Amino acid sequence: MPADFVRTPAPRRTFLRHAAVAAAVPAAAALTGLDLASPARADTLPDFAPVPPSSLGPALNAAGYYVAPIADALHWVTDGSYQAMFLTTREGVMLVDAPPTLGHNLQRAIDDVTRPAGLPNRVTHLIHSHSHADHIGASGLFGGAERIGHAENRWLLRRAADPLRPAPDTVFEDHLVVEVGGERLELHYHGPNHAPDNIFVRAPRQRTLMVVDVVYPGWVPFTRLAVSQDVPGWIRAHDVALGYRWNTLVGGHLGRLGTRADAELQRQYVGDLRDSAKSALEGVDPTPFFAKYGPTGNSWAVFRTYLEAVAERAAGPVTAKYLGRLAAADVFTVDNAAAMLESLRIDSDVLGPFGVHA
Helix, strand or coil: CCCCCCCCCCCHHHHHHHHHHHHHHHHHHHHHCCCCCCCCCHHHCCCCCCCCHHHCCCCCCCCCCEEEEEECCEEEEECCCEEEEEEEECCEEEEECCCCCCCCHHHHHHHHHHHHHCCCCCEEEEECCCCCHHHHCCHHHCCCCEEEEEHHHHHHHHHHCCCCCCCCCEEECCEEEEEECCEEEEEECCCCCCCCCCCEEEECCCCEEECCCCCCCCECCCHHHHHCCCHHHHHHHHHHHHHCCCCEEECCECCCCECHHHHHHHHHHHHHHHHHHHHHHHHCCCHHHHHHHHHHCCHHHHHHHHHHHHHHHHHHHHHHHHCCCCECHHHHHHHHHHHHHHHHHHHCCCCHHHCCCC
């Protein structure tokens, strides 16, 4: 303890506030079903449906990554959870994204490809799909590379002031063509979706599209519709992606590449979820929730329990339909339904019993 540190008794008001918080913790734990007093054990965690073999990717090497060609000079690398894409050229490497879970394995994967071919292994251009740290948090490892992103990407990264995610040197508004050593990538922006700056990256000669945090090949979307900041834009991004000409999709997550059938299947899942959420919003009666919590004046308890009930009802038929077709349909569909119904309420004026009535 520092010599100048003197412990003084807490004021009574502070003590009472801390006591109230401590008393509330067991109540919160009981509400969520969590035992906060002891660490989780594997034998107490919930079980979920098996992952369909078709949803899994290739085995990783001893260093924890897998790298393989997509077509010609275009390659992809994954650690089973995150993905990046790179294009080798006679003048250097164009890398799209630098997930921190891959970290130094990105350069190792590039070396695996370039050294046998006698090509330069230096990353000369690093393209940011968007600003989120889980996809570009290793960008700082590639000093000297020209970083490229959408104009919004530069603004977000300058605001973040994160040395591990330097802001891009080159930015664009609508589209940009990046050509290095005879190879070409086309960058397009179609408005906010998962993030305000999320872009579409197309390798035309290799008929490959990379769009991150939109389509999750073989899986349902990550929680709350990929924690998207613009849900209507995220939903529309499925149509935008399918409007391009491509055979292979790099989705940025999980262990395998995607196909057009994967994108079509997820678009169908999202459409079914939207229809089910709309039906549930219009069908769940809020009366019992007001009867229970209204007399206490706890409006948040009314809305929490009501919205949870709507999400559960919306998720039920969708989970049943996609179980065995999309991995983790039983893991995240309730969360995805909750995000969908909130978007319907605030973006589309589908308010159910809380709308304007005659």
